[in-house]
Amino acid sequence: MPHQPPSDGLTLHDISVRFGGLTALDGVSLRVPPGRTVGVIGPNGAGKTTLFNVVCGFVAPTSGQLTLDGRPLRPRPHQLKKRGIARTLQGVGLFPSLTVLENVLVGESDRDRAEAALERCGAASYRDEKPASLPYAIRKRVALARALVSDPRLLLLDEPAGGLGVQEIEELGELITGLSCSVLLVEHHMDLVMTVCDEILVLDFGKPVAHGTPEEIRTDEAVADAYLGAAA
Ligand SMILES: Nc1ncnc2c1ncn2[C@@H]1O[C@H](COP(=O)(O)OP(=O)(O)OP(=O)(O)O)[C@@H](O)[C@H]1O
Ligand SMILES: [Mg+2]
Structure with missing residues (x-):
């Protein structure tokens, strides 16, 4: 029988990132199981985007490893699709000279699938418009459609609710809840994270301070301290 790769999702093993003297991530381990949505929250500067960038291949970890379905993952931004990973970036990042449909075709050059992804994200009626003419929320939907069109196993979202x-x-939230792929969601917006995530990791100064279900995180003292400390 052919060997079936185990589908155990994305795992971060003891990841640390240092920028010169600053430790942006300090021994972070996390698993995003197949089909689950895992959120990463924390105050400003906690390391959320750094963690996202490590998984996207924009930042190489100083130490630690990543695995995807049991195999080592050394992400490169242009090779993510090959490994079944798609992402949206903070902000929007659409090509201004292309129409909405053409932007989604960048993610996957199959027209029917591009149309279906736009439909699914509620942006099909804007297919022939240029991004600049559209409201911000619609542009974000198009960016999500461009990520989903390749039917990823793992979707990475950095602050999708921003703006x-x-x-x-x-x-x-309804759209994310309806997805069948794994989702790693980096987000400031607490209500969204609490609604859509199966598990949440809380970072503070690069360190994991709590990890649990939304209910566990809601009542965790270390989490309250991290946020109150940040607000003080
Ligand atoms: N390329 C870089 N070079 C140097 N320091 C960096 C770099 N990227 C991030 N940092 C620093 O690493 C720390 C973590 O930053 P990061 O952007 O990951 O935080 P964040 O949790 O995403 O914050 P925010 O909520 O403000 O988006 C911060 O102190 C930041 O200044
Ligand atoms: Mg950030």
Whole structure:
């Protein structure tokens, strides 16, 4: 029988990142199991984007390893698709000279799938428009469609709710909840994280300070301390 790769999702093993004298991530271990949504939260400067960048291959860890379905993952930004990983970046990042549909075709050059991804993200009616003419929330939907069109096993989202209104965040939450792939969600917006995540990792000054279900995190003292400390 052919060997089936174990589908145990993405794992970060004891990842540390140092920028000169600054430790941005300090011994972070995390697993994103297949089909689950795992959130990473923490105050400003906690290391959330650094963690996201490590998984995307923008930042190489100073120490530690990544594995995807049991195999070592040394992510390179242009090779993510090959490993079944897609991402959206903080902000939007669409190509201004391309139409909405053409932007999604960058993610996967199959027209039917691009149309279906736009439909799924509620942006199909804007397919022939240029991004600059569209409201921010619609542009974010297009960016999500571009990530989803390749049917990733793992979707990485950095602050997808940034700049969105309450209603738009609710719709985004429903969309994320309906996804069948694994999701790693880096996000400031607590309500969204609490609603869509199966598990949450809390970082503070690069260190994991709590890890658990939304309910566990909501009542965790270390989490309250991290956020109150940041606000003080
Ligand atoms: N390329 C870099 N070079 C030097 N320091 C960096 C670099 N990227 C991030 N840092 C520092 O690492 C720490 C973690 O930053 P990071 O952007 O990961 O935090 P964050 O949790 O995403 O914060 P925010 O909520 O403000 O987006 C910060 O102190 C930041 O200044
Ligand atoms: Mg950030």
